[in-house]
Amino acid sequence: MNNIKSVFSINDLENLSGIKAHTIRMWEKRYTIFSPNRNTNNVRFYTTNDLKKILTIAFLNNFGYKISKIAKLSETEIISLAQKIYSDKTDSNFAISKFKLSMFNFDAKLFHETYDKLLETKDFEIIFYEVFIPLLDEIGFLWQTETLTPIHEHFISSLIRQKLFAEIEQAQKNANFSSNEVYVLFLPMGEIHEIGIILVNYLLLKKNKQVVYLGENVPMENLTTVVHHFNKVNFVSYFTVQPEEENLNTYLDTFHQNILVNSPHKLLVLGKQVHNFTSFIPSIQCFTSIKQMLNTI
Structure with a gap:
């Protein structure tokens, strides 16, 4: 405990x-x-x-x-x-400080008040890039230095997810799909860091892309069911801690052989585990940031 x-x-x-x-x-x-x-x-x-x-x-x-x-x-x-x-300046750094205080005090009210203040001058996407992503990066560092415990991260992450899902619901209602392509979002087994892939869900919807969100801990074999429903699937995943570095090539090779080979389907991969990784399989692309991936779509 x-x-x-x-x-x-x-x-x-x-x-x-x-x-x-x-x-x-x-x-x-x-x-x-x-x-x-x-x-x-x-x-x-x-x-x-x-x-x-x-x-x-x-x-x-x-x-x-x-x-x-x-x-x-x-x-x-x-x-x-x-x-x-x-x-006067609606500074993102001050908002990050308030979110950190919210986290340590388990103060959801302070979180929502700070977020609502940001919304007066910034839209959701800017808040996420300027405030939430730097905040999450800091939390990762603070966890490594044992300045905070996992329950702090769980508390603040759940509040950020609430904001993301609220925006996703509105984007889904307003969606007008621009092609027959579908983006299937999933996290591999053992990967529980979900916020990055949830953000991808929102941003793809904003670009009028059809999205199927499957969430975390998805067995690879279950993904074969999806390809029977759509002509072209762009699988998107976010590797933060899984697969581990020594298993990365094996995972991607297996994914290619079982799902992508002789098909128009692709796998787009984001996350810390692929920042220094290059895929030599044409149907698998690795990206260092969400913005980099979105620029190719």
């Missing part, structure tokens, strides 16, 4: 805010911006309120406000100043 993280080390604050640990220590000593507690080993630890404060200070610092000026403000004044700048 994973414990909810409510106590943070100075390295956690560095990872989350981008402000170096030695700078945070200097600010503590010179400006008394924090009064961290210490554990039995005399090591500093910080609270969720400290995390909220350092994220806000980092935001102001990025906009040119010096710590000497910030330190003279009350916590209420710091928050008000950050909100004014956010209102």
Whole structure:
């Protein structure tokens, strides 16, 4: 069972805010911006309120406000100043900070309020590319450094999926398919990172492409059923952790032999596992980004 993280080390604050640990220590000593507690080993630890404060200070610092000026403000004044700048410039970095706070506090209301504020000046696609994708990249880093636990990622990912599915529903209602081609979206067995392929679903619908979404953990043999229903199938998958690097060639070769050979069908692959991979099978294409793939369609 994973414990909810409510106590943070100075390295956690560095990872989350981008402000170096030695700078945070200097600010503590010179400006008394924090009064961290210490554990039995005399090591500093910080609270969720400290995390909220350092994220806000980092935001102001990025906009040119010096710590000497910030330190003279009350916590209420710091928050008000950050909100004014956010209102004036609708900055994506501040939204990312708020989403991170939402994640650590399990605060769905803050997530929705921040998202609705973004919608006042940006459309959904821009929000996803400018805010959600950088946020998810940061979450991946924070997980690797053990700054957060899987339950934090699950919480924020579920909220992002809600927004995606709401947009997909509207796109499906407005769809006007431009050809007889179909795009079949799936994740292989063992692959559970679904947000990337859900975004592909939305973007293909926006391009008036017919989409069949099959979701995660799809056995390869089940895909043979799909080809009997459509004349031309473009399979699309997103390899984040599966297949593992040493099994990638085998998976793609098997996919080609069982589904693609002597047919007009194709497989388009995205994700971290194929970023440095080149397919020599003409009917299989690998891409480093969703935008790169969409430019070929």
